[in-house]
Amino acid sequence: MTAERLSPGDPNSFSRPDEVKVTHMDLVLDVSFDAKTLSGHVVLSVEKVNAEANVLILDSRDLTVSMVQDFDTKQSLKFELASSSTTFGEKLEIHLPDSPNFKPKISVHYSTSPKSTALQWLSPEQTLGKKHPFLFSQCQAIHCRSLVPCQDTPSNKVTYEAKITAPHDLTVLMSAIRQGEPVKNDDKKIHKFHQPVLIPSYLLAIVVGDLQSRQIGPRSHVWSEPALLDKAAYEFAETEAQLSAAEDVCGPYVWGVYDLLVLPPSFPFGGMENPCLTFVTPTLIAGDRSLVDVIAHEIAHSWTGNLVTNSNFEHFWLNEGFTVFVERKIIGRLHGEPFRHFAAIGGKTYLADTIESMGASNPLTSLMPDLTGIDPDDSFSTVPYEKGQAFLWYLEDLVGGPGEFDPFLKSYIANFQYRSIETDDFVQYLKHYFKNTAAAEKLEKVDWQTWFHAPGMPPTFVKYDDSLAVPCKALCQQWSDWNNKGCPEPTPMSPEDLKALSPSQIQEFLAQLLLGPPLSCQAIEKMQQTYGLNSVQNAEIKFRWLRLCLRAQYKEAIPLAVQFATSQGRMKYCRPIFRDLYNWEEARSAALEAYDKVKDQWMYVCAYTVGKDLHVIQ
Ligand code: BES
Ligand code: ZN
Numbered sequence: 001m002t003a004e005r006l007s008p009g010d011p012n013s014f015s016r017p018d019e020v021k022v023t024h025m026d027l028v029l030d031v032s033f034d035a036k037t038l039s040g041h042v043v044l045s046v047e048k049v050n051a052e053a054n055v056l057i058l059d060s061r062d063l064t065v066s067m068v069q070d071f072d073t074k075q076s077l078k079f080e081l082a083s084s085s086t087t088f089g090e091k092l093e094i095h096l097p098d099s100p101n102f103k104p105k106i107s108v109h110y111s112t113s114p115k116s117t118a119l120q121w122l123s124p125e126q127t128l129g130k131k132h133p134f135l136f137s138q139c140q141a142i143h144c145r146s147l148v149p150c151q152d153t154p155s156n157k158v159t160y161e162a163k164i165t166a167p168h169d170l171t172v173l174m175s176a177i178r179q180g181e182p183v184k185n186d187d188k189k190i191h192k193f194h195q196p197v198l199i200p201s202y203l204l205a206i207v208v209g210d211l212q213s214r215q216i217g218p219r220s221h222v223w224s225e226p227a228l229l230d231k232a233a234y235e236f237a238e239t240e241a242q243l244s245a246a247e248d249v250c251g252p253y254v255w256g257v258y259d260l261l262v263l264p265p266s267f268p269f270g271g272m273e274n275p276c277l278t279f280v281t282p283t284l285i286a287g288d289r290s291l292v293d294v295i296a297h298e299i300a301h302s303w304t305g306n307l308v309t310n311s312n313f314e315h316f317w318l319n320e321g322f323t324v325f326v327e328r329k330i331i332g333r334l335h336g337e338p339f340r341h342f343a344a345i346g347g348k349t350y351l352a353d354t355i356e357s358m359g360a361s362n363p364l365t366s367l368m369p370d371l372t373g374i375d376p377d378d379s380f381s382t383v384p385y386e387k388g389q390a391f392l393w394y395l396e397d398l399v400g401g402p403g404e405f406d407p408f409l410k411s412y413i414a415n416f417q418y419r420s421i422e423t424d425d426f427v428q429y430l431k432h433y434f435k436n437t438a439a440a441e442k443l444e445k446v447d448w449q450t451w452f453h454a455p456g457m458p459p460t461f462v463k464y465d466d467s468l469a470v471p472c473k474a475l476c477q478q479w480s481d482w483n484n485k486g487c488p489e490p491t492p493m494s495p496e497d498l499k500a501l502s503p504s505q506i507q508e509f510l511a512q513l514l515l516g517p518p519l520s521c522q523a524i525e526k527m528q529q530t531y532g533l534n535s536v537q538n539a540e541i542k543f544r545w546l547r548l549c550l551r552a553q554y555k556e557a558i559p560l561a562v563q564f565a566t567s568q569g570r571m572k573y574c575r576p577i578f579r580d581l582y583n584w585e586e587a588r589s590a591a592l593e594a595y596d597k598v599k600d601q602w603m604y605v606c607a608y609t610v611g612k613d614l615h616v617i618q
Contacts, residue, residue, distance in 0.1 A: 003373020006088060010312040011372045012142050013153035014082075014091035019053040022046050022151050023103075027162040030188075031172070031208050033133040036114035036121045040165075042148050043071050043107045046096075054096050056106060059145035059152035061089030062113035070097045071105035087375045089145050108149050117604040118143035122264060126601065127209070128225045132170060134209035136263055136279070138272060138603060140202040141313050141376035150201045155311040155420045157198035164191045166208050173223060175205035175274035177256060195275060197254060198418050200309050205274035207261055216260075217243070219253075224262035228282065232262045235285045235292065238334075242296045245333040249326055249406070250303040250413050258299065265568035268606045270294045273301030273323075281570050283539040290503035290538060293331060293343065300326035303413050311420040313376040317367050318426060321388015326409075328389070342468035344393065346504070348461060349511045351386035356515075357579075358383075360456035367391065368423055368452045377605050378612070390458045391451050395430070397462045398446070399439035408433050423452065472505050476512035483523040491526060498531050503538050510544035518551040525554075534560065543573050550580040550587070558587050562594045569602040571609060579613050592616070 005011040009018060024045040029038045046056055060081065068077045075097060082091040097104055112119065122134040137147060145152040164172045168189045172182070176195035183190045213221040214233040217240030224232045239260065247253055257276045265282055271294045272279040278298040284291045304322035324347065332340030355365050363369060364379050367387050371379060396405035412429055427448065434440050450459050466473075475497055482491060498506055513519065519527075528534055533545040546564055549557030558581070565577040581591035595614055599607040611617035 005372050009155045010153040014057055014059050015151035015153055016057045017151050017156035019050045020046055020048050020056045021156050022158055025158050025160040029164055031166040037111050039111035041107050041109040043105050045105050048102045056094040058092040058149045060092045060149045061146035063110050065110045067109040068094050069107045071107045092149050116146040118147040120603045128227045129210050132210040136207045137205050139204050144201040144204050152201045154200035154309050157200055160195045162193045170208050171211040172208050175203055175277055203275050220258050222260045231285050235289055236260055242299050242330055245330045246299045249329045251410055266602050268569055268571050268603045271298040273298045275306055283568055283570055286538045296330040297327040307417040309420040311422050314368055314371050315423050317384035317388035320385045324385045324389040325392040338465055338467050341465040344464050345469045346508050347386040350382050354382045355457055365455040366453050387458050393462050398442050472508040475509050480516055483519045487522045493530055507540045521552050521554045524549050524552045558590055566594050566598040569606045571606050574610055578610050582614050
C-alpha cells in the first residue's frame with residue numbers, strides 16, 4: 001500500500017486549516033486519576049477561510065466524542081469519527097451550522113482514553129513522594145490529538161484558555177499563565193489558565209501532581225516534587241542569565257513567565273519547550289550545573305519554534321537546527337566563543353555517530369525528509385538538530401560571520417514571529433535580506449539541493465576552534481593507542497587525566513572513543529580502575545561509558561546498563577543502550593526481559609520506539 005499525504009499542508013494531519021481554521025480553544029476538563037481520563041469539553045472558535053466550506057476537520061486519537069454543539073444556539077451538530085489509522089489517529093468531521101456566521105464556536109464534549117499517547121498517568125508508588133498520583137503530557141510531535149480534538153498541525157496557531165478540575169491537594173500547571181488562585185469545589189479545586197500568545201497544538205501541556213515551587217529569577221520559578229526542589233533550584237540558578245543572553249540574540253521575550261518543571265524520570269525527552277513552563281527530565285540534575293545547556297536550548301525555542309514555527313514536521317530543522325544554533329550563541333555570550341565552538345564539535349561527533357547507525361543513505365538523514373505515511377516519532381533523530389545547526393553556521397560564515405548574521409537572525413525572527421513557515425520562506429528571506437550586499441553572490445552559489453535533500457553527513461563543516469576539544473582527542477588517542485598495543489603495563493594513563501577536564505570534556509572524550517573501533521575488555525577494566533567511571537552520576541558521562549563497555553562486550557556492564565536504561569525513560573539514553581544490548585547476542589535476552597518489565601512504566605512514545613528497536617513492535 002502506498003501511503004498518502006493526509007492533507008496538502010501537512011502529511012501527518014487530517015485537518016484543513018486552509019479551509020476552516022480554529023483560532024482559539026477553551027478547555028473545560030476534569031482530571032480523574034481513578035479513570036485515568038480527562039473529560040469535559042472544549043469550545044473551539046473557528047473561522048472560515050474558504051467561505052464555501054461547511055465542515056471542520058479535526059484530528060483525534062483514542063477519544064470518545066459524545067456530543068458536538070453550536071456553542072451559541074446549543075443546537076447539536078452532526079459529526080463523523082472515521083475509523084482508526086494506527087499512526088495518525090482518527091479524522092473527526094464536524095458539519096458546521098447553516099447560519100451565515102463566519103466565526104461560529106463549536107463545543108465538543110469528549111473524554112480521553114487511559115491509553116492516550118500524550119499522557120502519562122503515574123501511581124503514587126511511581127513518584128518520589130509515594131503519596132500522590134501524578135499526570136503529565138507530552139504532545140510534540142502529533143500526540144495533542146489524543147488529549148483534545150484539534151487541528152493537530154503546526155501550520156495553524158491558536159490562543160487558549162483552560163479550566164481544569166483536579167483533586168484538591170494537587171497542583172495543576174499548564175503551558176500558559178495561571179489565572180488567580182485555584183477555587184475549591186467539593187473535594188476538588190478548579191485551576192484557570194490563559195495563553196494569549198498564538199501557539200501550535202504541540203505546545204499544549206499539562207501537569208498535575210504534588211508540586212512545589214521556588215523562585216530562581218525575576219520571571220522564573222522552578223517546580224518539582226518537594227523532595228527534589230532544593231537540588232533543582234541549585235542546578236538551574238543560571239536561568240535568568242541564559243534568558244537575558246537569549247534576548248540579546250533574539251529580541252524581547254514575549255511569554256511573560258519562564259518557569260521550569262522537573263518531571264519524574266519517565267519523561268521521554270531532555271526538555272520540552274512548553275510555553276511559560278519548560279518541562280525537563282530529572283537526569284539534568286548532575287549536582288554541578290554541568291548539563292544546563294539543555295535549558296539554554298529550551299529557552300532558545302521561545303523564539304525559534306514557539307514564535308517562528310515549522311509548518312509541518314518535514315521542516316523540523318527550522319525548529320531544532322535554529323534552536324541548537326541559538327543555544328550555542330547563548331553559550332558563546334555567557335562563557336566565551338571557544339565554548340560555542342566546543343559545543344558544535346560535540347554536535348558533530350554526535351551527528352557522525354547517528355548517521356553511522358542510521359546508515360549514510362537513509363532518506364531520514366536528509367535535512368528535509370519526506371514524511372508521507374511516516375510517524376514523526378519514527379523519523380526523530382539528531383539530524384535536523386545538528387545538520388541544521390551546521391548549515392546555519394556555514395551560512396553565517398559565508399555571509400561574513402556573526403557581525404553580519406546576528407542582525408539577520410533578529411530580523412528573521414521579527415519578520416516571521418507568530419507565524420508558521422516552510423524552509424523556502426527562510427531561503428527567500430535570507431536572499432532578500434542580503435540582496436544588495438557582498439554576500440548576495442556567495443548565496444547564489446550555495447548548493448541548496450545537497451544541503452536540504454542529500455542523505456548522510458553535511459557537504460561541509462566550517463572550521464571550529466578546537467582548543468577545548470584538543471585534550472579530549474589527545475586522551476582518546478592515548479587510550480586507543482594503548483589498547484591497540486595490547487594494553488602493556490605500566491599504563492601511561494592516571495587518575496589525574498580526568499581532573500584536568502570539565503564534565504563536558506569527559507563526555508566528549510568518551511564520545512570520541514565511541515566513534516572508533518571497540519576497546520578490549522582489558523582496556524575497559526583499566527579505565528574503570530583508573531577513573532572509576534561506574535560511580536559517575538552525570539547522566540551524559542554515564543551513558544557514554546556504558547555504551548563503551550557494551551561495545552567492548554564487557555559482560556559485567558550488562559546489569560549496570562540494564563539498570564541505567566530502566567531507571568529512567570529518556571529516549572536519548574534508553575534507545576541506544578537497548579539497541580546496543582540487542583545487537584550483542586549474549587545480552588539480547590537480558591534486554592528483552594528488561595523491556596518487558598519496564599515498558600508499562602514508560603511513556604507510550606518510549607515503549608513504542610524501544611519496542612521497534614528491539615523488533616518486538618512492527
Ligand atoms: N522539542 C524538543 C523535544 C521533542 C522533539 C519532543 C520532537 C518531541 C518531538 C526539545 O526542544 C529538544 O530538542 N530536546 C532535546 C534537548 C537537547 C537538544 C538540548 C532533548 O530532549 O534531548
Ligand atoms: Zn529542541
